Structures are given as structure tokens and as C-alpha cells.
Amino acid sequence: MERRTLFQGWKLPVALVLPQLLLTFVFFLWPAGQAVWYSMTQQDPFGLGSVFVGLSNFRELFADPLYVHTILRTLVFCFAVSALAMTVALALALVANRELRGRAIYRTLLIWPYAVAPAMAAILWLFMLDPEIGLLGHPLVKAGLPWDYHVSGLDAQFLVVLASSWKQISYNFIFFLAGLQSIPQSVIEAARMDGARGWRRLRTIILPLLSPTMFFLLVVNLVYAAFDTFGTIWALTEGGPGKATETLVIKVYRDGMINQDIGGSSAQSVVLMLGVIAITAVQFRFMGRRTKT
């Protein structure tokens, strides 16, 4: 349905849109523009002046094998987080969609983690999995399990994937549950009478009907894992040990804020920005096509 409101003149519409435009400008366009500008400059070592260097920051960036490594590491991290968060959320939603006793409590509890601040969540995971003081980690180490994310890169990666996924499960759960509830009951019953059960019904009826939800969530989860996990990772490992858990945003922060390489860090930001624009464009195309048919 299309709704159109016709305004007389242009002053009122402009006045109504202005606050939004100002916010977008101050918090997005202005810093983004600055980042683009800085990405083409080189700061002198004392931060007193800068010179225009064109695309040389970008050239340096992609010539650096460490950066390419970070990109790959980030991709793996993003897909791992998305896969884990979506699989667990879907399983939970399938259970919550059944006729269950205490269903309302179960659903409410599952939504809570979403409200926990990233750093808080990270601390909670530390209390659980720290090899020295963790409620779970310490007994495991005592039982002989070689577990120390301060030392082992693999352990640290496992930890950040776990903590980051946990945050996103609630969000996915809500969407999956809504998606499941929008599947007509009679379609499921028709499938029952056709003899489809369990895994087969899930694969041939439920998942295909959930695919718009899944695609949407995949994009949201990838973007989340790429950007919103900064707080969680920084609080857990600060990107370490070594660079084992250093994703692109961590690297941007480290290079820009700690190593004071404003030009190089800005170039990285611009690359990230292009990435988001690409993902969003793909999503809009798909979503647009879906709603039109």
C-alpha cells in the first residue's frame, strides 16, 4: 500500500526532515568524510601537520600481508559467529514454538542476553572460562584440559566466537520465532498428513519458508560480527594473544588510537565502509525483490 501526504510549499517538510538530516550529517557524513580525507593524507611523526599522499595508504595496506590476514581472519570470525548464533537460535526457536509448559518464561529468559552490555557480557564469560578463576575454566584446567586463552590463539578465538554469538542469539531467536509463527499451521499439518516429520519436515518445509528470515539474519549477523563485537573482543582478549583475535575493527582501533597512524587507520575504515555498503546493497536488492513478488 502506498501512502502519500501532500504538503503545501517546502518549508514544513524541510523543517520536519532537518533534525534527522542534521544527525546523519554530524554523526555519519561528517566523520565519514573526514575518514576519507585522512585516508589520503600522511601525518608527520609529531602530529603537527599532514601531507596529501593520494591512494598510497591503500596501496600500502593491501601490500601488507598482515592486513590481508586480518581480512581473512575477520571473515572466518564473522561466518563462525553467524553460523553458531543462528543455529543455536533456530534450535531454541523451534523448541519455543511448540506447545510448552512455561513457554512465556522460557521466551522471556532467552531475550535477556540482548540487553546485556558487551563489556558486561565479556566479563561474565571471563568469570566462567578464565583458567585461573573461572567457574568452569578452573575446574577444567584442574581436570587436565589444556585450556588457556591467554596463551593459545585457538582457545582465544573459540572464546571470542562463543561470547560474540551468545550476545546475538537473543536477537536471532526473536526473529526466528516470529518467522516460525508466521508459517500457517495448516501447511505444517498438510505436511504431517503427507508423512513428513522431524528432520525432513524441517529441511523441506520449514527452512524454505524461513529463508527470507534467514537471509535477513545472515546479513545482520555478519555486520554485527564485523562491527559490534569490538567491545566484547577488546574486553576479552584485546585482539591477542599475538594477533589471534584481531579483527578489522580491532586493528583500526589499535593502528589509529594506539599507534597513532591516522592515515593508515582511516584507509582501513574506508575499506570497511565500502564493505558495509556492498553488503547492504546486496540485501536491499534481495529484500526488494522479495517484497515485490
Place this chain on the structure above:
Amino acid sequence: MATLELQGLAKSFDKTAVLHRIDVSLQDGEMLAIVGASGCGKSTLLRLVAGLEQPSAGRILLAGRDIIRLDPAARDIAMVFQNYALYPHMSVFDNMAYGLRIRGLSKAEIGRRVQVAADMLGLDALLARKPRQLSGGQRQRVAMGRAIVREPQLFLFDEPLSNLDAKLRVQMRAEIRRIQRNLGVTSLYVTHDQTEAMTLGDKLLVLNEGRPAQFAAPMEVFARPADTYVAAFIGAPAMNFLPATMGEGGVVATLADGARLVLTDGARPGLAGRKATIGIRPEHLVLAGKGGGDAGGFATTLDLAVELIEPLGSETLVHGMLMLDGTSLTLVARLPGGPPSLTDGRLRLGVPAAELHVFDGETGKRVEVG
């Protein structure tokens, strides 16, 4: 031979009883039409047979075998849902083939069965389409096709035509009947349309708030309704009811205005001295001569104050009020031909004695001669 027997079937949700002791028995290939007002438990009855709900009591025997414990898939029953319930992401072909693939039929056999059903239903050109690219009538056919290819022992139809327009409904009604006869599959057909019920069913089950009001052949239900609920439900316009008192050994019914109706078919001694409800169908009322007074040939004549005349072409519906000792009753007559001429807005209608139905005034149950 797929006979179907429901024995004392009952269903309660939590504490609310929705179905009470349904007994039905069908021969192989028979179609049972189930009618009743909205919410009387028709869909629930079908869902019990389908296995989508578990009954609280009773047995379901399909071909002599109790299927209560069986999973819906194992019952060899196919259902056509009211909203069709097609798989939105599958083509018409896949919608029909889905159940067959799960049953492990060969590709060739699946192709053959789908082709036969598609030919039968005129879906040939649509096999590659998705449900959203079909009209309501076409979706309905696909839903039928999905049931047919299964070659089940029992078909279940839950108001399959209620989402179609009037013309298509009449057309599909005949088609469903034809297909069901040709395939010879025992069927249950739920509807709240009494015309559908009358024309489709070999047997008719009228449900009244979860209770079986009558189970018989359609014409039997029409000719001898078991109670006033059935009498009012089957037949359009609905049967007229006149409150009366029975006297003189149950032969004469006296209306409130003193008019006497002599029951020519015989006495109802059980009702003597008690209240009764006399039923007469609108089409059985006839124009009485203008003479008045004399009830020549009729059990009685009624003086109707006409309120509305609906000419339908070949016949005319006359709605009016009947004053019986201070209380007024609405009455409908269905007269052949065009609108009758009125005298002072009134019409005298004769009540043929042979067409009267007698019901107990308190229980509403039909009372037979003897």
C-alpha cells in the same frame, strides 16, 4: 474395502466438551456430509479422523482397523484443507508429488499419478507454477489433486469450497462429486452450506453443538427431521414452526388462536394434553381460496399479514406475520409462479394436513405416529 466407523467418538479441550459421542458408519465409497452451525465441532471431528487431534474417548475403525493410535501419515487418509494449505515454495507438480516422494514411490509412478490427477482436474498447463501464481479456484484444484494422487482409503474435505464465488462453487461441487464417485473413495465432507450437504452426501450427519442431531440419508433428513434444530437447518427457506397444544388423544393440535389442526396421518398419543411444535415447510403452504372461513381440504388456513414479497422468477417468497392470540409469529411461504394478489395486504394460506411435522414442544424431538 474401506468402510469407516466412528464409535462413541468424543473430544474435550481441557474441560470444554466439544464433541459428544459421535456414532457413524459408512459403506465403502460412500460420502458423508457433515453439517452444522459455525463452532459446532465439524472441523474437530475431521481432525480427529485425520489424526491431527487425539480423541478423549471412542474408536475410529477404517476398513475394520482401529487407527486411533496411528500417526496421521500412517492412516492412509488425505485431507483437503479449507485454506488449501499448499506448500507456497513448491510448484504445483511438487505440491502433489511431495507426499508420494516421502512414501518412496518411483519417479515414473509419481509422474504417472500426478499426470492422471492433473488431467482429471485440468491442471496440465499449470504444473510448473507456484501457488501464488494461481487463482483461488486453481489452488482449490491443486489441493484436490494433492489428495487424489495419494490414492488414500479416505478423503477428508473441510469446507473446500467456502472461499470460492457462488458460480465456481456450484461447478466444483458437481466436480468433486463426480471425481469421488469415479474413484470410489470413502469420504467425509464438512460444510455449513445445506445445499452442498444435500447434494453431495450419500449420508448426512447434522451436528448441534457437538452432538449428533441426526445421521441418515439426505432425503430422509429432509422428509423426517429428527428435531426442530435439524428441521430448521435443512431446507431453505427454513421450516415454519407453530406452537400448539395437543388434545383429544393426540390427534388434534390447537393453535393459540383456537384454530384446530387435525393430524390426518395418525395420533400422537404420547403428546396428548402437552405442548407441541407444528412444523410446515414454506414450499408446502398453498394459496387458499378467497372464500375464507372454510378450511376445505386443509388442516387449517392461516391469515398472513404480508410484509415482504420476493419474486425469484419461477417462484415467489412471501414473508409475513401471523397473529396468534396476541403473540406474533413470522412465517415464510414459497409459492410457485409470480407474486400473488393480496387482499388488504393479507393472504390466506392453506396448510395441507399431509405435510405437517410434529415435534415435542419441550424437547423439540420429532414425534411419530403411534
